[in-house]
Amino acid sequence: MQRGAARLRHRRRVLTLACLAGGAVAILWLVLRVGAPGIAVGLRAVGWRGVAAVSGYHLIATVLTGLAWWNLRRSGSPRVYVWGRWLRDAGSELLPLSQIGGYALGTRVPIIAGEAPSAILGSVVVDAALEFLAEVAFVALGAVLSLRLSNAATLAGPALIWIVPASLAAGAFIVLQARGHDLLSVAARRLDGTWFGPPLTRAVVAHAQLRRIYRRKSRLCQSAGLHFTAWFVAGTEAWLILRLMGARYDLATVFVLESLVFAARSLAFMVPGAAGVQEGAYVLLGTALGIPPQTALGLSLVKRARDLLLGSGALASWHLLESARLRRARASEMKGEPETEQSG
Numbered sequence: 001m002q003r004g005a006a007r008l009r010h011r012r013r014v015l016t017l018a019c020l021a022g023g024a025v026a027i028l029w030l031v032l033r034v035g036a037p038g039i040a041v042g043l044r045a046v047g048w049r050g051v052a053a054v055s056g057y058h059l060i061a062t063v064l065t066g067l068a069w070w071n072l073r074r075s076g077s078p079r080v081y082v083w084g085r086w087l088r089d090a091g092s093e094l095l096p097l098s099q100i101g102g103y104a105l106g107t108r109v110p111i112i113a114g115e116a117p118s119a120i121l122g123s124v125v126v127d128a129a130l131e132f133l134a135e136v137a138f139v140a141l142g143a144v145l146s147l148r149l150s151n152a153a154t155l156a157g158p159a160l161i162w163i164v165p166a167s168l169a170a171g172a173f174i175v176l177q178a179r180g181h182d183l184l185s186v187a188a189r190r191l192d193g194t195w196f197g198p199p200l201t202r203a204v205v206a207h208a209q210l211r212r213i214y215r216r217k218s219r220l221c222q223s224a225g226l227h228f229t230a231w232f233v234a235g236t237e238a239w240l241i242l243r244l245m246g247a248r249y250d251l252a253t254v255f256v257l258e259s260l261v262f263a264a265r266s267l268a269f270m271v272p273g274a275a276g277v278q279e280g281a282y283v284l285l286g287t288a289l290g291i292p293p294q295t296a297l298g299l300s301l302v303k304r305a306r307d308l309l310l311g312s313g314a315l316a317s318w319h320l321l322e323s324a325r326l327r328r329a330r331a332s333e334m335k336g337e338p339e340t341e342q343s344g
Contacts, residue, residue: 016272023275030279030297038294042245043301050244051305057237058306061230062086068226069127072213076115083317084109090314093273093307100269103128108318112325122209129177130220133170134227135262138235139163142259145252151290152256162263177210234258241302247295257296260285273307 031039046054066082088106095101103124110120143159146152214220239254264281265274279300286296 016270019271020273020275023271023273023277026276027279030276030283034283034293034297038292039298039301042247042295042298045246046241046244046298046302050241051302051309054237054241054244054302055306055309057233057240058310061233061237062089062310064226064230064233065131068130068223068230069123071219071223071226072123072126072216073119074219075119076110076113080110080113080115086310086314087318090307090311090318094311094315095272105318109321112321119209123213125177126210126213126220127223129170129174130224131227132166132266133174134224134231135266136163136166136170137228138231139166139259139263142256146256149252149256149289152253152288155256155260155285155288159260159263162267166263166266177214231262234262238299238303241299242295245295245298245302247291249289249291253289253291257282257285257289257291278303 063082066085070078070081084106088102091105092102107120107124111117140163143156146155235255235258238258239251242249261281268274268277282296282300283293
């Protein structure tokens with residue numbers, strides 16, 4: 001059983017690295033295909049000062065999503081959850097991890113801060129469901145806006161194709177989270193004493209946390225609202241980047257572009273950072289909206305620079321956090337050794 005699990009992890013790691021390598025090749029190919037000199041013009045217009053300004057603006061969305069996560073439990077400091085969300089995004093964008101790996105990394109901060117692991121795992125599952133539901137609403141907003149733009153009406157169809165199954169999946173996921181406790185309890189009782197017993201028992205404990213969260217309807221609505229506001233901020237961030245590049249487009253056009261790019265990224269959740277997928281989506285959708293490929297690809301690359309700047313800071317803070325925790329653990333062990341010898 002352990003060998004099978006190790007083999008599965010190895011295959012998953014190989015697949016993730018292969019997707020990352022393929023995405024990097026796709027980005028390079030797009031840059032050469034579209035034309036590096038044309039892209040460089042927009043990037044020089046933004047500059048590192050512009051990237052820093054965009055990064056600061058992006059932190060608004062990070063704070064909103066961190067508060068949405070904290071609001072589900074309202075336990076501990078909100079800053080811890082914002083920090084955890086910052087680290088989650090950094091892991092998803094910069095490390096060779098899927099989005100699922102980024103979620104696992106982000107939970108480290110509140111757990112180290114003293115929050116119960118089962119409660120944190122339960123809250124992050126609900127938070128992911130609410131964030132996805134807010135994303136569906138944002139893509140729906142983009143689809144509605146596309147109908148009002150003469151050059152974007154054809155994009156409403158692809159948006160609808162994504163919205164319908166995504167809505168059904170989000171709804172089923174939330175219902176399963178809220179109602180699946182009894183099924184898990186029955187399975188845990190019947191399989192007690194087998195290899196499946198302990199994992200199912202832990203799942204029952206975690207699911208009990210889910211049920212507590214889902215009982216607080218007002219908090220769920222507030223967190224969903226915070227997530228939708230964060231998606232809205234992300235849309236205006238793209239508009240800001242385009243302005244810094246010297247490209248002037250109305251907010252409706254940018255919102256249509258961003259909503260569909262986010263939808264494309266969600267389909268590539270196993271690709272670290274949606275490498276290549278994000279760039280291809282910007283070029284294809286931007287062209288359909290009348291945005292030159294050089295400008296659309298430049299927008300994506302500025303976002304990559306933003307992720308690098310913010311992600312490096314998050315990963316550095318994580319390294320300091322883990323190092324401090326290890327130093328405290330070693331200090332406690334060293335203090336305990338003399339006491340053991342004396343008592344002997």
